[in-house]
Amino acid sequence: MKPFDFALRKLLIGGLAAVLACSGAQAWAQSTLQKVKDAKELKIGVAQGDPWYFRDPGTGTWTGLGMMIGGEIAKDLNVKLTPVETTYGNSVAALQSGQIDVMFVLDATDERKKAIDFPTTPLLWYAQGVLTKDSLVARNWADLDKADVRLGVALGTATDRDLTKRLPQAKIERFTNTDETIAAFMSGRVDGIAFYHPALVIAYSKIHKGKVQIPQPVVALPTSAGIRRESDPAFRTFLDGEFDRLYKSGKTQELYAQYLKTKGLDAAQLPGVTKELLER
The missing domain is CATH 3.40.190.10 (Periplasmic binding protein-like II)
Structure with a gap:
């Protein structure tokens, strides 16, 4: 290829790229x-x-x-x-x-x-809540902060981190995912499970066991x-x-x-x- 042809080709490619970039910028400029x-x-x-x-x-x-x-x-x-x-x-x-x-x-x-x-x-x-067995009353977080209370959470979630700090006396059981946590509650391995309350409501709709509670003070986000x-x-x-x-x-x-x-x-x-x- 002659030097002139190479230079012309390079110029044309550069011009085309500039046009495409400009049209792309205009497209993204639209709200x-x-x-x-x-x-x-x-x-x-x-x-x-x-x-x-x-x-x-x-x-x-x-x-x-x-x-x-x-x-x-x-x-x-x-x-x-x-x-x-x-x-x-x-x-x-x-x-x-x-x-x-x-x-x-x-x-x-x-x-x-x-x-x-x-x-x-x-x-x-939505708020941090608990789905508990019927006999466990959770009007306040203090009601759950007891050594004989077993609560299930999904490992590594915001709920896990929050309850670890909020309930130092309770026994926090950690499970791989939500399904395993719910299964633990259904089998009686834990007294309740903790998630943000809409997820608990859906869990209740599937298993029809226990009651959804929002302890005070409300942790709403x-x-x-x-x-x-x-x-x-x-x-x-x-x-x-x-x-x-x-x-x-x-x-x-x-x-x-x-x-x-x-x-x-x-x-x-x-x-x-x-x-x-x-x-x-």
Whole structure:
């Protein structure tokens, strides 16, 4: 190849790369809110984790509170809702790459905040709770902090770390995962199990044993929704407004109650997903 031809080819390739880079930058410069409106589609991340997301093994259909909230927001945007299967561990990458537009019920941890953005308004609240045998009363954490109380937790979870500090006298039994922890409770190996209360409610719906309790003082935490970090705050601002409207109108709790009903549960008899209901 002649030097002139090589130089010309290099120039053309460089120019093409610049054009592609520019068009890519323009595509990413479009805000998520505008992108959703233009595509008439809201893509939300879904990951197995009842009651937030649940896929029916027979039909493959996704349900859950996260799906129901997504449906309300998609309706307000006049777009269709599209679930995109992911995992909680992969959700940040899915947001960054544009595979999904939002993932509801994703905690705004310090680590995640380094990579993605979150609305400032809480989506809902959940609390540290226990599912115990009927005879074990847990009005206060002190009721559980006794040497003869055996509590099961999933190893290495936030609940494990919290109860290890909170209940130094109790016997904390650690299991590999949630299913093993529930099995230990069903067999009577432990007197109760501890998780955030919505997971306990779902566990109760499956085994119909014991009672879900929120000990005082309530350890309540807000959860949010992960979104892609971008210079235009339009999508974050929109979600802030939506979360505030759904929460204050009682719609968030109403949707939760509707979903629990599909599990054969009466939400009026169980802890809710608003801070006010948890603390009363």
